[in-house]
Amino acid sequence: MGEAYQALNEQTAVNYARRLEGVFPEEAVLENREIGDGNLNLVFHIVDPASGRSVIIKQALPYARVVGESWPLTLDRARIEGEALQLYNQWAPGLVPKVFASDREQALTVMEDLSDHIILRKGMIGRTRYPRLAEDMAAFLARTLFFSSEYALTPAEKKARVRQFINPEMCDITEKLVFTDPYYDAETNSFNPLIREEVESIWKNEGLKREVAQLKEAFMARAQALLHGDLHTGSIMVTAESTKVIDPEFAFYGPMGFDVGALWANFFLSYVSQEGHPGDAEEIRSYREWIRDTAEAMWTGFESRFRALWQEHVTDPMWTAPGFLDDVIHQVLQDAAGFAGCKMMRRVIGLAPVADLESLEDASERAKAEKLALEVGKALVLRRRNLHSAEDVLRLVCSIASKQEVQA
Amino acid sequence: MGEAYQALNEQTAVNYARRLEGVFPEEAVLENREIGDGNLNLVFHIVDPASGRSVIIKQALPYARVVGESWPLTLDRARIEGEALQLYNQWAPGLVPKVFASDREQALTVMEDLSDHIILRKGMIGRTRYPRLAEDMAAFLARTLFFSSEYALTPAEKKARVRQFINPEMCDITEKLVFTDPYYDAETNSFNPLIREEVESIWKNEGLKREVAQLKEAFMARAQALLHGDLHTGSIMVTAESTKVIDPEFAFYGPMGFDVGALWANFFLSYVSQEGHPGDAEEIRSYREWIRDTAEAMWTGFESRFRALWQEHVTDPMWTAPGFLDDVIHQVLQDAAGFAGCKMMRRVIGLAPVADLESLEDASERAKAEKLALEVGKALVLRRRNLHSAEDVLRLVCSIASKQEVQA
Structure with missing residues (x-):
C-alpha cells in the first residue's frame, strides 16, 4: 500500500482489514481485539460476526514491547516471518496458518485466525494429550528442513534463500x-535464588562452556536449512485434530538440529516440572510417559519422513553415496541433543523464563524442577556424542529425572 | 564511469588507464599488452616507459574464455575479486596487489603490476626455493581467515560479509x-588412459565418496571465514623477497580448512611429480625436503599466528572458554587434510589439470605421479580424523610417496 510505517491501533487495524480484497463482505461490521501477549508485536483479531469470517493481523513494532522504545528491533523480522510462512505453506501445507496478505512497508502479515486452537505450552501445563502432535511436528520438521536444504534445492536456489x-x-x-549470557554472570540473567549454587557451578564449568561454544559456532556458521529458529511449545497452536506452527520471525539458515532441539527442550522442561504441578503420582507418571513417547515419536517420525523425502528427491551423485544420509541424520540427532541442552539451561538461568517452570508457585518446588532442568541440560550437551538414537536421548533425560527424585 | 559493460581491447584499455586519476602523468605514452593466460578474464599490462609507472587492468569476461561464449559466467565475480582484494589489503597488507580502482559496471580492477614476480607454480616446477613463502602464506592465511571470522567481527558485521x-x-x-565430477564417470573428466583402473576404483569406492560428500557439505554450508576459494600455486606470485596472493574471484564464506588444504594439495602435487622431472636423485630428494618443510612450516606459522591473533582480539565469553580455540584449530587441520585430498584427486581425474603433472611428457612417468597423487589424496580424505598435527599430515603424505616408489 506504500505508505510509511505506522503502528496500527484497534481502529486503524479495522480500516486496514476492510481494504483487504476478498476477505470480508463489503458492508461487514468488524469487531477487533488486540490480543498480542508477546513482547515484540501487535496482534489484532478481527471478526465479522455476521459472516463468521475472521483474520489475524500481526504487526511488528520497531522496539521490544516489553521493554519499551529503548530496545529497538528491526521491522525486517515481519518480512522474514511472512516469507517463511509462505514457504512453509508450500512445503508443509496445513501445518501453518494460511497467509492472506503481507505488507512489507507496514511490517505486517494477515493470516488465518486460529482462535479455536490453543498454545501447546498451555495445553501441556494442563496435562492435555494431543494425539496428532508427534506426527504433525515430525512432518513439519522433515518437510521444512528437507525442502529448504542443499539436498532439495539447486546450489544457486539455496544460496539465494540463505541471502x-x-x-x-x-x-x-x-x-x-x-548461547552466551547463561554461562557467565551476565546482567540479563534472572534465576531463582534457591539455585544460585547450581548456576555458579555452571559458570565455572569450563568443559561445559567449551561444548556450548561449539554449539554456538554451529548455530552461527552452519547454513544447513531454513530454521524456524524459535520452535518452542509457545510457537505451536493445537487442537485434538490440528497442529499449526506460528511465529517464524527468527527464521534463518542454520543447523537442522536446532529446531528439533528446541522442541525437545520444551518437552523436557515440561517433563521435569511435572512433580511441581497438582496431581497424584499416577497422573504425573502417565503424563510423563506421554511426553516421553511423544518426544521419541517426533524424532522417529521425522527421521522416517526425512529418509523418504531423500529417497524420492535426491539425485546428486555425492549425496546419494551409501551411508551419507545416515551421517546427516546422525549429526542432526546429536546437534538436537546439544541444542536442547542449551535451551533448557537458558530457560532456568537466562532472561526469558518459561511458564512450565514459572507457574510453580512454591519456590522450593520450582527450584527442584529447575535443578533437574539444569542437570538434564548439562548432560545433553556433554554427552551428546554418545547418543545414537532418540531412545538414547530419552533414556538419558528420564534417567536423570528419576535419579534426582531419589536424591531429593 | 557508469557506462554499460564493454570488453576492453588493447586500445580501449589504454584509454581507460589514461582516465585514471593520479596513476600516469598526463602526457604519458602508454604501452599495453594483453597477458591473460587464464580462462576467464582479460589482463592488460599497461606501462609508461618514460616514468616507469605501470598497472594491471583485469577485466572479467561474461563467459569462460577457453570455451567461448557458450559458457556464460557472471561478471559479479569481478566485484567479488575487487572487494576481496580491498579487504585483503586491510587485513594482510603487502601480501596482495594494491588496488588502485574498481569499476563494477566494467567488471574490472586496476591493480599493482607484479611483473617482477613469477607464478609460484612455475617457480616450483623449476625447483626454485622461496625462503619467505612459508611465513608469508602463514601470515596471509592466519590474518585473512581470522579477521573475516565470527571471532574477529561482530555477529552483524560477519553476516553482512557473508551476504x-x-x-x-x-x-x-x-x-x-x-567435489562431484571426479567421483563418477562425468563428461567433464579427462585423465591419462594409463590410470583408468585406478580412476575406476575411485568411482567404486563408496566409503571414499561418503567422506567426500561430507567435505562437499562443509564447503557448501559452513560459512566460517572469507575464503580465497582458489588458493593453488597458480594464484600466488613470488620473488625471493615477496609473496603476493592474486585472483580471489572465487571468494566466499566457507570452512577455513579449504584455503589451507588448497595450498597443501598443490604442494603435494609438486611433491609427487618430482621424480618425473629432470634432475639427479639428490636434487629430487632435497627439493622434496624443501616442499615438506615449507608445507609443514606454513601450518605451524599459521597456527601460531592464528593463536596470537585470538589472544589479542577475542573477548566473547564463549569463544574464550579454555580448549575451544584448540577445537577450532584441530578442525581446520582435519578439514584442510580432507580438502587437500579432494583437490589432489580432482587435478588428476577432473577437467582442470595442473602443470606440475601435465608437464611430464612421458605418459607412463606421468601415470606414476598421478597414481601417487590419487593414493595420497584418498588417504588424506579417509584418514583425516587420525591426523592431529601438520607433522602427522606430512608423515602420511611422504610415507605413501615412498612406499609407492618401492612398489614401482
Whole structure:
C-alpha cells in the first residue's frame, strides 16, 4: 500500500482489514481485539460476526514491547516471518496458518485466525494429550528442513534463500540469550535464588562452556536449512485434530538440529516440572510417559519422513553415496541433543523464563524442577556424542529425572 | 564511469588507464599488452616507459574464455575479486596487489603490476626455493581467515560479509569440478588412459565418496571465514623477497580448512611429480625436503599466528572458554587434510589439470605421479580424523610417496 510505517491501533487495524480484497463482505461490521501477549508485536483479531469470517493481523513494532522504545528491533523480522510462512505453506501445507496478505512497508502479515486452537505450552501445563502432535511436528520438521536444504534445492536456489533469510538482529537475541549470557554472570540473567549454587557451578564449568561454544559456532556458521529458529511449545497452536506452527520471525539458515532441539527442550522442561504441578503420582507418571513417547515419536517420525523425502528427491551423485544420509541424520540427532541442552539451561538461568517452570508457585518446588532442568541440560550437551538414537536421548533425560527424585 | 559493460581491447584499455586519476602523468605514452593466460578474464599490462609507472587492468569476461561464449559466467565475480582484494589489503597488507580502482559496471580492477614476480607454480616446477613463502602464506592465511571470522567481527558485521560474498556461480564450479565430477564417470573428466583402473576404483569406492560428500557439505554450508576459494600455486606470485596472493574471484564464506588444504594439495602435487622431472636423485630428494618443510612450516606459522591473533582480539565469553580455540584449530587441520585430498584427486581425474603433472611428457612417468597423487589424496580424505598435527599430515603424505616408489 506504500505508505510509511505506522503502528496500527484497534481502529486503524479495522480500516486496514476492510481494504483487504476478498476477505470480508463489503458492508461487514468488524469487531477487533488486540490480543498480542508477546513482547515484540501487535496482534489484532478481527471478526465479522455476521459472516463468521475472521483474520489475524500481526504487526511488528520497531522496539521490544516489553521493554519499551529503548530496545529497538528491526521491522525486517515481519518480512522474514511472512516469507517463511509462505514457504512453509508450500512445503508443509496445513501445518501453518494460511497467509492472506503481507505488507512489507507496514511490517505486517494477515493470516488465518486460529482462535479455536490453543498454545501447546498451555495445553501441556494442563496435562492435555494431543494425539496428532508427534506426527504433525515430525512432518513439519522433515518437510521444512528437507525442502529448504542443499539436498532439495539447486546450489544457486539455496544460496539465494540463505541471502533472503539473513536475520542478524533476531539471531543476535538467540546468540546472546541462549548461547552466551547463561554461562557467565551476565546482567540479563534472572534465576531463582534457591539455585544460585547450581548456576555458579555452571559458570565455572569450563568443559561445559567449551561444548556450548561449539554449539554456538554451529548455530552461527552452519547454513544447513531454513530454521524456524524459535520452535518452542509457545510457537505451536493445537487442537485434538490440528497442529499449526506460528511465529517464524527468527527464521534463518542454520543447523537442522536446532529446531528439533528446541522442541525437545520444551518437552523436557515440561517433563521435569511435572512433580511441581497438582496431581497424584499416577497422573504425573502417565503424563510423563506421554511426553516421553511423544518426544521419541517426533524424532522417529521425522527421521522416517526425512529418509523418504531423500529417497524420492535426491539425485546428486555425492549425496546419494551409501551411508551419507545416515551421517546427516546422525549429526542432526546429536546437534538436537546439544541444542536442547542449551535451551533448557537458558530457560532456568537466562532472561526469558518459561511458564512450565514459572507457574510453580512454591519456590522450593520450582527450584527442584529447575535443578533437574539444569542437570538434564548439562548432560545433553556433554554427552551428546554418545547418543545414537532418540531412545538414547530419552533414556538419558528420564534417567536423570528419576535419579534426582531419589536424591531429593 | 557508469557506462554499460564493454570488453576492453588493447586500445580501449589504454584509454581507460589514461582516465585514471593520479596513476600516469598526463602526457604519458602508454604501452599495453594483453597477458591473460587464464580462462576467464582479460589482463592488460599497461606501462609508461618514460616514468616507469605501470598497472594491471583485469577485466572479467561474461563467459569462460577457453570455451567461448557458450559458457556464460557472471561478471559479479569481478566485484567479488575487487572487494576481496580491498579487504585483503586491510587485513594482510603487502601480501596482495594494491588496488588502485574498481569499476563494477566494467567488471574490472586496476591493480599493482607484479611483473617482477613469477607464478609460484612455475617457480616450483623449476625447483626454485622461496625462503619467505612459508611465513608469508602463514601470515596471509592466519590474518585473512581470522579477521573475516565470527571471532574477529561482530555477529552483524560477519553476516553482512557473508551476504556480500555470496558467490553462487563460482562456488558451483568448485562444487562440480572438485567435489562431484571426479567421483563418477562425468563428461567433464579427462585423465591419462594409463590410470583408468585406478580412476575406476575411485568411482567404486563408496566409503571414499561418503567422506567426500561430507567435505562437499562443509564447503557448501559452513560459512566460517572469507575464503580465497582458489588458493593453488597458480594464484600466488613470488620473488625471493615477496609473496603476493592474486585472483580471489572465487571468494566466499566457507570452512577455513579449504584455503589451507588448497595450498597443501598443490604442494603435494609438486611433491609427487618430482621424480618425473629432470634432475639427479639428490636434487629430487632435497627439493622434496624443501616442499615438506615449507608445507609443514606454513601450518605451524599459521597456527601460531592464528593463536596470537585470538589472544589479542577475542573477548566473547564463549569463544574464550579454555580448549575451544584448540577445537577450532584441530578442525581446520582435519578439514584442510580432507580438502587437500579432494583437490589432489580432482587435478588428476577432473577437467582442470595442473602443470606440475601435465608437464611430464612421458605418459607412463606421468601415470606414476598421478597414481601417487590419487593414493595420497584418498588417504588424506579417509584418514583425516587420525591426523592431529601438520607433522602427522606430512608423515602420511611422504610415507605413501615412498612406499609407492618401492612398489614401482
